[in-house]
Amino acid sequence: xxxxxxxxxxxxxxxxxxxxxxxxxxxxxxxxxxxxxxxxxxxxxxxxxxxxxxxxxxxxxxxxxxxxxxxxxxxxxxxxxxxxxxxxxxxxxxxxxxxxxxxxxxxxxxxxxxxxxxxxxxxxxxxxxxxxxxxxxxxxxxxxxxxxxxxxxxxxxxxxxxxxxxxx
Amino acid sequence: xxxxxxxxxxxxxxxxxxxxxxxxxxxxxxxxxxxxxxxxxxxxxxxxxxxxxxxxxxxxxxxxxxxxxxxxxxxxxxxxxxxxxxxxxxxxxxxxxxxxxxxxxxxxxxxxxxxxxxxxxxxxxxxxxxxxxxxxxxxxxxxxxxxxxxxxxxxxxxxxxxxxxxxxxxxxxxxxxxxxxxxxxxxxxxxxxxxxxxxxxxxxxxxxxxxxxxxxxxxxxxxxxxxxxxxxxxxxxxxxxxxxxxxxxxxxxxxxxxxxxxxxxxxxxxxxxxxxxxxxxxxxxxxxxxxxxxxxxxxxxxxxxxxxxxxxxxxxxxxxxxxxxxxxxxxxxxxxxxxxxxxxxxxxxxxxxxxxxxxxxxxxxxxxxxxxxxxxxxxxxxxxxxxxxxxxxxxxxxxxxxxxxxxxxxxxxxxxxxxxxxxxxxxxxxxxxxxxxxxxxxxxxxxxxxxxxxxxxxxxxxxxxxxxxxxxxxxxxxxxxxxxxxxxxxxxxxxxxxxxxxxxxxxxxxxxxxxxxxxxxxxxxxxxxxxxxxxxxxxxxxxxxxxxxxxxxxxxxxxxxxxxxxxxxxxxxxxxxxxxxxxxxxxxxxxxxxxxxxxxxxxxxx
Numbered sequence: 001x002x003x004x005x006x007x008x009x010x011x012x013x014x015x016x017x018x019x020x021x022x023x024x025x026x027x028x029x030x031x032x033x034x035x036x037x038x039x040x041x042x043x044x045x046x047x048x049x050x051x052x053x054x055x056x057x058x059x060x061x062x063x064x065x066x067x068x069x070x071x072x073x074x075x076x077x078x079x080x081x082x083x084x085x086x087x088x089x090x091x092x093x094x095x096x097x098x099x100x101x102x103x104x105x106x107x108x109x110x111x112x113x114x115x116x117x118x119x120x121x122x123x124x125x126x127x128x129x130x131x132x133x134x135x136x137x138x139x140x141x142x143x144x145x146x147x148x149x150x151x152x153x154x155x156x157x158x159x160x161x162x163x164x165x166x167x168x
Numbered sequence: 169x170x171x172x173x174x175x176x177x178x179x180x181x182x183x184x185x186x187x188x189x190x191x192x193x194x195x196x197x198x199x200x201x202x203x204x205x206x207x208x209x210x211x212x213x214x215x216x217x218x219x220x221x222x223x224x225x226x227x228x229x230x231x232x233x234x235x236x237x238x239x240x241x242x243x244x245x246x247x248x249x250x251x252x253x254x255x256x257x258x259x260x261x262x263x264x265x266x267x268x269x270x271x272x273x274x275x276x277x278x279x280x281x282x283x284x285x286x287x288x289x290x291x292x293x294x295x296x297x298x299x300x301x302x303x304x305x306x307x308x309x310x311x312x313x314x315x316x317x318x319x320x321x322x323x324x325x326x327x328x329x330x331x332x333x334x335x336x337x338x339x340x341x342x343x344x345x346x347x348x349x350x351x352x353x354x355x356x357x358x359x360x361x362x363x364x365x366x367x368x369x370x371x372x373x374x375x376x377x378x379x380x381x382x383x384x385x386x387x388x389x390x391x392x393x394x395x396x397x398x399x400x401x402x403x404x405x406x407x408x409x410x411x412x413x414x415x416x417x418x419x420x421x422x423x424x425x426x427x428x429x430x431x432x433x434x435x436x437x438x439x440x441x442x443x444x445x446x447x448x449x450x451x452x453x454x455x456x457x458x459x460x461x462x463x464x465x466x467x468x469x470x471x472x473x474x475x476x477x478x479x480x481x482x483x484x485x486x487x488x489x490x491x492x493x494x495x496x497x498x499x500x501x502x503x504x505x506x507x508x509x510x511x512x513x514x515x516x517x518x519x520x521x522x523x524x525x526x527x528x529x530x531x532x533x534x535x536x537x538x539x540x541x542x543x544x545x546x547x548x549x550x551x552x553x554x555x556x557x558x559x560x561x562x563x564x565x566x567x568x569x570x571x572x573x574x575x576x577x578x579x580x581x582x583x584x585x586x587x588x589x590x591x592x593x594x595x596x597x598x599x600x601x602x603x604x605x606x607x608x609x610x611x612x613x614x615x616x617x618x619x620x621x622x623x624x625x626x627x628x629x630x631x632x633x634x635x636x637x638x639x640x641x642x643x644x645x646x647x648x649x650x651x652x653x654x655x656x657x658x659x660x661x662x663x664x665x666x667x668x669x670x671x672x673x674x675x676x677x678x679x680x681x682x683x684x685x686x687x688x689x690x691x692x693x694x695x696x697x698x699x700x701x702x703x704x705x706x707x708x709x710x711x712x713x714x715x716x717x718x719x720x721x722x723x724x725x726x727x728x729x730x731x732x733x734x735x736x737x738x739x740x741x742x743x744x745x746x747x748x749x750x751x752x753x754x755x756x757x758x759x760x761x762x763x764x765x766x767x768x769x770x771x772x773x774x
Binding site for chain 2: 001004015018028104110
């Protein structure tokens, strides 16, 4: 089969481009450590979340030095807890599930973004910085009130988090 | 390619029966386009907040479902079956085996899509207890009326029979032409259909085994990750199912319109084989953000996806090279000067070229989507519809409209009413889509979600970049309005064309490739080998993820509900109607039995 010289050059260029794209993602995974949402958590009965010690009472919990876990329930049409309050400059692992249909969980303007599927628990870990308020929205169509489904993430100073934690 | 017949005769002259089928398919396609465009303009104005007086925000999702199903499934597939029927008959230069079978699959597709369409549109009417507000992805546990799923099943079965019809026609041709290479257009149709059989088997299984029985109340729940994965098993190759007719046109028709020839027939075959092999084992890249699927499976899917860039990059080369050859045949010179010698006044040529240009842009945003980690920034934001309005919404839709200006006279013997309006229309589409899609990409980077009636929130504002959120809204609305006007011009021009009298002398020639099929290794034409490898790749990519999903969540899901519930209604009504009906049947039979017995005994006595 005859392949024109220019076409061979183009073919080589295309393969190099593809390898570069794959390389960049691989670097992102091993270098900066961008991890995917995966099947790290076992399945859960979406109809019995009130019997689960994480999701019966959605909340933020300290699990290590400067490490926190946020247990979040998405539902038609909101998120619980709202707002989600975490201390500044900490590592936060979100565990998110749904008690009805498929939702999305997106911290607006960041790459903290995951699908939320009933029966599954989505786990994402993020680093939060300075105190700031973020919006949270559902980015998967979930029913007639989808556009009203929103939440908040408050990153607050250490002291405020401590006192807030006690009063709650 | 056999180009004997076009020189004197149009397709209409040579195959009047088949021309009627092609016309019917294209008209079905354009009806869907019209409906889709009406919902499109309503949504553009609603979502951007410019005018929310037509629909309530709850009904927006009914409209969005209709827009997606009518355009992504109906418009594309009906055009495809029309074009493929034309391509098979033209390139084999023989009629279909049995035209009654052809009309049967056409009727099945019409009936199926009508059922699905009615179940969606009923959502606008409160008095009718039926809706299917599930969007074209129909993710469980959101549930549609059973008729929605049943219609889809009938529609897909219709498309399978269409494929069988073309395969039979090809087999009949092979009997008469032993040892000959498969004509290029038929080769393209057959490889695309093998891909379609593999891909649509998953959605058919999802609909028939899970979703339809579930909506009828026969099973209580489904596993949302499983039905979602089966959807995307089909949902990515369906993208190539839309795109392959456009590729067929770019490879076989566009070079001839440009006054040239296809650069290389063998490489065109290689490209279609690559699409057959790589289109399906990539669907999990739509699920990078899904819990319940291991990272390794996502990585494999990404690798396959990136290699799927190869056939499209090869196409970019071949199509541009073929067009350049055409320009030089027309006397074009210089490094870029040849561009001036192309037939830019021809709406078919300009439309297809602009569509190809936009496909390049869509390809670049697609590379972002395909990157597992950067995908987190834009997943389910309006960036994604921004991307696929460049691909299916322009590369495919604009190519189909442009090609219609060339094809319609071939299948009707009627000249196009106005080629200048046609030219204006395709350019208008390009401008409208440039505005709308660019602003959608930009809003996506701000974090604005897709699939929402009201993207503004009470608790926060979007960050400002590339112009504010509101400016981008205006850009989307202007772009969407231009696209609607462009569709109106297209449909109007076509309707006026249909009123033209039939004339002769409209026949167009498709010239054979510079480097012909004899240059290609024989093995390229061995469809069994390619189908076998394609199935193997799919099994490799999907067996483990599907096994893991079923193993973890069960076939029918880990305790998941139904929203809204059609179950109780269906079973309740069924019980209310069925039980008395069964009893009256028993009564009637008893009565009939008694009368028969009477008659018999009286007969015996008499």
